[in-house]
Amino acid sequence: MTQAEIKLCSLLLQEHFGEIVEKIGVHLIRTGSQPLRVIAHDTGTSLDQVKKALCVLVQHNLVSYQVHKRGVVEYEAQCSRVLRMLRYPRYIYTTKTLYSDTGELIVEELLLNGKLTMSAVVKKVADRLTETMEDGKTMDYAEVSNTFVRLADTHFVQRCPSVPTTENSDPGPPPPAPTLVINEKDMYLVPKLSLIGKGKRRRSSDEDAAGEPKAKRPKYTTDNKEPIPDDGIYWQANLDRFHQHFRDQAIVSAVANRMDQTSSEIVRTMLRMSEITTSSSAPFTQPLSSNELEFVGKSGDSGGGMYVINLHKALASLATATLESVVQERFGSRCARIFRLVLQKKHIEQKQVEDFAMIPAKEAKDMLYKMLSENFMSLQEIPKTPDHAPSRTFYLYTVNILSAARMLLHRCYKSIANLIERRQFETKENKRLLEKSQRVEAIIASMQATGAEEAQLQEIEEMITAPERQQLETLKRNVNKLDASEIQVDETIFLLESYIECTMKRQ
């Protein structure tokens, strides 16, 4: 794990889970797999706190454990999974576009809690939806369950590996840690539950919620004595499936940009038909019959022609487009022209660059060296003589897309870490002002609850002066800008990571 990645993980963990969890998590990412006592000793935190932190991390699928010989349990952190936390808003928004508010809340609850049983999810989501509905209406559990089932069918949520049910008891002591297994077939199998009920509105001191029979209420309170029917069956969000969806979206929009709308529709249909049958990292989709396009290659003639979408090629061209646009924005359009030229010709000498790109020699040299120093390009030496004398060697410029993509990815991690740090700095700088405005809001809210006059409220509001208000406005604008930038850099990260993963699988 590179330093930039570790730094980013540390910032993310700290923002979402607090400092103790961050310390343990970063330590595990840095040092790999370790048992409990060693972690406590190395980080200098108490055993109790380490246990709590690990519980939280395991719950959120960020840390996994394994039983080694002699009963020692070792914990390992998944760095890449921690980086996925940047993408949570995108996952939730995508579900919203596909399955509307109900689906959105289901995925949100699953992401916030790591893993949940289906009944717990349904209950929480129904309660939340009921809150937003008008008075007197409640959300039925059945509707939420339906959406859940649809999400499971399209593989957006999947079952977590569960504790194996052993019929016979072990003769010796139970193992120090359960080995969780999951059957491929069962991964999307929804348990048969009959969840009857409606969402509850949360009222502070009310006894009867809107129109609900009193008899039903004791059954769904937090400390229920009834056994949950699907106890032990936990569900989590299937991030790979989301990634597949994003990738398909990117390809479809790329095709729409290059060609016309109809071709993109064709590609979209092809992708959709193969959504579930293809695993997320296969380089080719299952062959289908359709028309011909750029990313599509022919793979047979049965059924009027079998066509395949070359996913690897599509991802490669997306990554290349990203690189090109980065060069253009950083160095100018002339540089971009040179870059595209070198890409096209694969290996090219400096003199030839000047000729082909039609750029004066001095400028061309300058730009080439600039790109070379930033590692967008590399030099390939071809010696003419066995002694490799520099005056008698060809130096060819070339672009290695994989390594350039890696370099850019590393830069992206660094930039997101910088963005987060800057946002935290801005918030800390204005902490006093923020706290003051929060206090004022709290006071106003409590006064409104107890019934206060307009004049009193205005007086309180004036506690915040006009320049302070402006400062708050500026702060809000800056923080919004930084947040939006984070989200967009994450999109680039996704593209580059997919490309790198796909290429590595091929080799």
Next chain:
Amino acid sequence: MAGNKGRGRAAYTFNIEAVGFSKGEKLPDVVLKPPPLFPDTDYKPVPLKTGEGEEYMLALKQELRETMKRMPYFIETPEERQDIERYSKRYMKVYKEEWIPDWRRLPREMMPRNKCKKGPKPKKAKDAGKGTPLTNTEDVLKKMEELEKRGDGEKSDEENEEKEGSKEKSKEGDDDDDDDAAEQEEYDEEEQEEENDYINSYFEDGDDFGADSDDNMDEATY
């Protein structure tokens, strides 16, 4: 040989003209300091994407950040004492639900060992208490311990160790889901302990201040 232009003079091993400098001596100065921290860029960055989707995601992100802080998974570091107790802090206190993981899915060593705080296990609790970061009432506790050791015995011991247990609990995070009334009592006691300067063990429990003094008093008060 032709390549040697004389001793002490730098000779390039490659054709200098290829790099772009003529045969003259005018090379650019050597830079002796690190590059500037925020260099001027010739090209300004492209403006951010805006649109309904992006705005929604932005709002989501900020909301998620706030929500995460309120979840029971967010373990807070113990804060130092505030200088002034603010009135509005009462209204801004966030009540977190207790979260209990599914112990069947976790290794056995994860379960907290000293769960029973009421049981007569003074040694274990004391060890744990000493291990966790202690607040400034540490001296008070130590004094209490000493007094208790000489003093009443089981009941006060229990209380002592209850206090330590409750200290642990309050350090580990907000836990306002009080299941038993006893815990509520402990919390109040601790609050009282913090707010006044008197050592609580001054009046040992089990002793009845009024009764004692009444018994022992021979003279009237003035």
